[in-house]
Amino acid sequence: MRILHVGKYYAPQRGGIERCTQDLAEWMRDRGHAAAALVHQPAGRRHAESATVDGIEVVRAGCLAAPLYTPLSPAFALHLARLLRSFRPDVLHLHLPNPSAFWALTSPAARRLPWVVHWHAEVPTDTPDWRLRAAYRVYRPFEQALLRRAAAVVTTSEAYGAASRALAPWRAKTRAIPLGIGPAPAVAAAPPDWPTGTGLRLLAVGRFSAYKGFDVLLAALARTPAAGLVLIGQGEEAPRLAALADRLGIAARVRFAGAVDDAVLAAAYVAADAVVLPSLDRGEAFGVVLLEAMRAGRAVIASDVPGSGIASVVGDDAGLRVAPGDAGDLAAAIALLGGDPARRDRLGAAGRARWEARFTLDRSAAQFLDLYTEIIAGVSGRR
Secondary structure, rough: OOEEEEOOOOOOOOHHHHOOOOOOOHOOOOOOOOEEEEEEEEOOOOOOOEEEEOEEEEEEEEEOOHHOOOOOOOOOHHHHHHHHHHOOOOEEEEOOOOHHHHHHHOOOHOOOEEEEEEOOOOOOOOOOHHHHHHHHHHHHHHHHHHHHHOOOEEEEEEEHHHHHOOOOOHHHHEOOOOOOOOOOOOOOOOOOOOOOHHHHHEEEEEEOHHHHHHHHHHHEEEEEEEOOEEEEEEOOHHHHHHHHHHHHHOOHHHHEEEEEOHHHHHHHHHHHHHEOOOOOOOOOOOHHHHHHHHHOEEEEEEEEEOOOOOOHHHOOOOOEEOOOOOOHHHHHHHHHOOOHHHHHHHHHHHHHHHHHOOHHHHHHHHHHHHHHHHHHHHHHHHH
16 A cells, blocks of 8 residues: 655654654554655745655655745645656545645546545634634635545544534544554653752643643743743744743743653653643644653643543543633642642553553554555445
């Protein structure tokens, strides 16, 4: 079987979608299938690049810029056409949101193949950013055309799919396949240092974007003096978050660790007492960070975002769920775990068991392999 992934980025660029794309491609490779990926260069790198990354052919189209998280790549259609000819895939796996995936609609060669549309997240129609709302009015007709043409649509949770107005016309061909992750890296590494003189060691990981709610976490930290925080990640909100920590008088209890490699990240989870995911809206569709924490046996505190998959990941036994955007509720949960180490241990053990039972890479990828087989057989049967 030959699978062509079309996404925004690929390793070493980091993110939940990028992680999923790489993991699925390498899992298929290890089982005798061929996988390739067509993605973008980071914003500003205008020259295309093709390389084999751990056995996966990765073509990175040049990217002029990435306004509103949208890579602009005029040559993307050309690279897609070339890959369709040279790689000759049996199935297209389109990772959304990604406007460049719309080029498949214009390609006769692509339209002859079955498509999996992987619905990682959507543009929230109630976003306060008027630019996103305006852009979505242009984006939506192409999105719906892609969904209409897809052989199957995959969401990361049943809750996210059920809450999606964009997917409502396509329920019959939509199914949920939760994300999964493999074992932690075997390479030993030292974790980031937590701020000295603090008690409960909190960890938060993710892109520094407004929807992640890290400002709410800092406000909650200001109410819990017996806790210290390591923030791993980078992004456009970094200067504002650093200034907020200063203004709240908690800069000494916060360490901005920046981007780290997988080994250091895994060590950070092990060294933490609890992991916090304070996201504000359905921009957080699933929360791979939660899986990483659960794999490490760490209790989690997560925002209970309506219509998100977060609740399906954490369940009732792997952590505490709090109201999105409520610094007081989050502070109370932090204080509760800070004063009850035995509870932290119980939640962490339950989370580890939950990851092993529901959210391993093997479990997730095997469902995709079954789906590929099903839709390829469907196309063959119609010929």
